[in-house]
Amino acid sequence: xxxxxxxxxxxxxxxxxxxxxxxxxxxxxxxxxxxxxxxxxxxxxxxxxxxxxxxxxxxxxxxxxxxxxxxxxxxxxxxxxxxxxxxxxxxxxxxxxxxxxxxxxxxxxxxxxxxxxxxxxxxxxxxxxxxxxxxxxxxxxxxxxxxxxxxxxxxxxxxxxxxxxxxxxxxxxxxxxxxxxxxxxxxxxxxxxxxxxxxxxxxxxxxxxxxxxxxxxxxxxxxxxxxxxxxxxxxxxxxxxxxxxxxxxxxxxxxxxxxxxxxxxxxxxxxxxxxxxxxxxxxxxxxxx
Amino acid sequence: xxxxxxxxxxxxxxxxxxxxxxxxxxxxxxxxxxxxxxxxxxxxxxxxxxxxxxxxxxxxxxxxxxxxxxxxxxxxxxxxxxxxxxxxxxxxxxxxxxxxxxxxxxxxxxxxxxxxxxxxxxxxxxxxxxxxxxxxxxxxxxxxxxxxxxxxxxxxxxxxxxxxxxxxxxxxxxxxxxxxxxxxxxxxxxxxxxxxxxxxxxxxxxxxxxxxxxxxxxxxxxxxxxxxxxxxxxxxxxxxxxxxxxxxxxxxxxxxxxxxxxxxxxxxxxxxxxxxxxxxxxxxxxxxxxxxxxxxxx
Numbered sequence: 001x002x003x004x005x006x007x008x009x010x011x012x013x014x015x016x017x018x019x020x021x022x023x024x025x026x027x028x029x030x031x032x033x034x035x036x037x038x039x040x041x042x043x044x045x046x047x048x049x050x051x052x053x054x055x056x057x058x059x060x061x062x063x064x065x066x067x068x069x070x071x072x073x074x075x076x077x078x079x080x081x082x083x084x085x086x087x088x089x090x091x092x093x094x095x096x097x098x099x100x101x102x103x104x105x106x107x108x109x110x111x112x113x114x115x116x117x118x119x120x121x122x123x124x125x126x127x128x129x130x131x132x133x134x135x136x137x138x139x140x141x142x143x144x145x146x147x148x149x150x151x152x153x154x155x156x157x158x159x160x161x162x163x164x165x166x167x168x169x170x171x172x173x174x175x176x177x178x179x180x181x182x183x184x185x186x187x188x189x190x191x192x193x194x195x196x197x198x199x200x201x202x203x204x205x206x207x208x209x210x211x212x213x214x215x216x217x218x219x220x221x222x223x224x225x226x227x228x229x230x231x232x233x234x235x236x237x238x239x240x241x242x243x244x245x246x247x248x249x250x251x252x253x254x255x256x257x258x259x260x261x262x263x264x265x266x267x268x269x270x271x272x273x274x275x276x277x278x279x280x281x282x283x284x285x286x287x288x289x
Numbered sequence: 290x291x292x293x294x295x296x297x298x299x300x301x302x303x304x305x306x307x308x309x310x311x312x313x314x315x316x317x318x319x320x321x322x323x324x325x326x327x328x329x330x331x332x333x334x335x336x337x338x339x340x341x342x343x344x345x346x347x348x349x350x351x352x353x354x355x356x357x358x359x360x361x362x363x364x365x366x367x368x369x370x371x372x373x374x375x376x377x378x379x380x381x382x383x384x385x386x387x388x389x390x391x392x393x394x395x396x397x398x399x400x401x402x403x404x405x406x407x408x409x410x411x412x413x414x415x416x417x418x419x420x421x422x423x424x425x426x427x428x429x430x431x432x433x434x435x436x437x438x439x440x441x442x443x444x445x446x447x448x449x450x451x452x453x454x455x456x457x458x459x460x461x462x463x464x465x466x467x468x469x470x471x472x473x474x475x476x477x478x479x480x481x482x483x484x485x486x487x488x489x490x491x492x493x494x495x496x497x498x499x500x501x502x503x504x505x506x507x508x509x510x511x512x513x514x515x516x517x518x519x520x521x522x523x524x525x526x527x528x529x530x531x532x533x534x535x536x537x538x539x540x541x542x543x544x545x546x547x548x549x550x551x552x553x554x555x556x557x558x559x560x561x562x563x564x565x566x567x568x569x570x571x572x573x574x575x576x577x578x579x580x581x582x583x584x585x586x587x
Contacts, residue, residue: 136329
């Protein structure tokens with residue numbers, strides 16, 4: 001790699017090359033300090049999460065022994081219900097989003113139906129409509145559809161909103177695929193449904209992963225909407241669940257911190273298994289602009 | 290032989306069938322609420338009642354007779370400007386810093402670290418900072434007392450003059466991982482030959498940043514500016530979780546005020562009007578920016 005770029009650039013003098021990278025020391029130090037500051041609240045949470053109330057009163061911010069792991073045992077009982085709710089709501093949403101947005105994106109990209117530009121812009125225009133405009137009417141709609149206190153009150157609006165970005169990403173991808181390939185399939189007698197399912201979808205697996213990760217991040221962090229449509233707290237997903245957990249046990253600091261840390265784990269696990277898709281998804285669109 | 294429109298529609302019927310589910314969802318859960326929000330903003334409308342048409346009275350009341358709404362707009366402007374400084378300004382600095390680290394190992398580590406604020410759920414960070422600001426047991430006051438600055442301690446989220454700044458300065462050191470990653474992706478896309486030829490012409494350090502790198506990542510920076518403004522206008526979950534707009538409405542932002550009117554005192558029409566104002570603000574900001582981007586491209 002290094003030799004290749006050297007020969008490519010015609011080999012600038014060594015001192016130029018050194019100048020290009022001058023000052024690694026203080027940069028690493030500055031970034032190191034930033035990272036420590038960023039992680040400090042989490043370190044604080046870990047330390048406090050292992051304290052009993054009396055230990056916290058005596059030494060609030062430094063480790064004390066014995067470590068009170070029972071705080072985690074307590075928190076896991078309450079958090080697991082919220083986590084299950086989140087998996088149901090975000091899981092159903094992501095399946096719906098992948099299905100709807102891949103179908104629509106395939107159609108927009110590969111089938112030249114009359115009016116498709118108009119329909120596509122009708123979809124695109126909704127990117128301009130912010131959640132604040134639709135919050136109150138959406139709530140009234142969900143109430144009128146008698147979906148209050150069901151998971152559908154989360155899943156259906158989340159599918160509707162989440163598919164927009166999915167359509168944009170997947171349409172761009174389907175358009176980048178060679179059109180001759182699809183024509184060849186059609187000449188061989190394949191219907192568009194068969195091409196979609198057997199050719200287009202398998203080719204787009206990693207893009208589907210990007211859309212899925214983006215969608216899960218979006219629904220997972222939704223704090224306020226579930227508190228409006230679900231009056232029973234035991235139905236709340238993890239994000240509002242953590243909020244109510246902290247409200248309820250505020251003075252048991254150890255238990256609160258244990259709960260917040262446990263509640264952070266699922267996204268970390270998702271990240272560990274999908275880190276490449278994760279970064280790709282977060283920075284997608286950035287290269288094109 | 291030219292096909293008629295109907296023949297073409299019949300031939301491509303699969304295309305329509307494939308977008309029908311998407312359109313159905315959008316019509317019911319996006320278009321209908323959006324239109325309904327615009328329409329209902331002209332009603333004196335409480336939950337459950339049909340409501341009376343009152344024209345633009347809600348908007349007149351918002352701007353002439355609602356001090357809380359005016360204050361919420363000011364807070365929104367303050368927070369948005371701050372988010373621009375933090376998410377665009379600071380993030381550019383951090384991205385450049387990481388980009389110039391030579392050691393591939395530590396560079397990779399810092400890039401990976403920037404993902405941390407993204408994978409820790411936002412609510413966890415908000416709640417941790419709520420705890421940090423706690424007036425009696427919070428570590429912020431404890432640190433101040435520890436270094437002998439007792440006079441500087443505050444009930445950070447409970448004093449009307451201070452609470453908005455406490456909300457604003459949460460998440461110190463304010464690094465936004467997504468912004469850094471987007472900017473870093475832009476910096477890494479710059480061909481190394483451009484930088485090296487710049488160096489041969491004597492552009493190093495500050496001048497390399499100012500005349501070579503920043504101009505080449507204006508696309509990313511503009512994208513972040515639009516996203517940050519839209520987010521700054523809409524966002525109220527931090528306020529909702531930390532102060533609920535209090536004390537005495539000092540941390541009120543438009544989203545929170547809309548929420549309060551709709552779901553606490555059941556003024557749904559009035560809340561819809563607030564939603565419309567927020568929509569118009571983001572629309573104007575986006576249009577201005579699209580104009581700007583287009584003028585740059587040609």
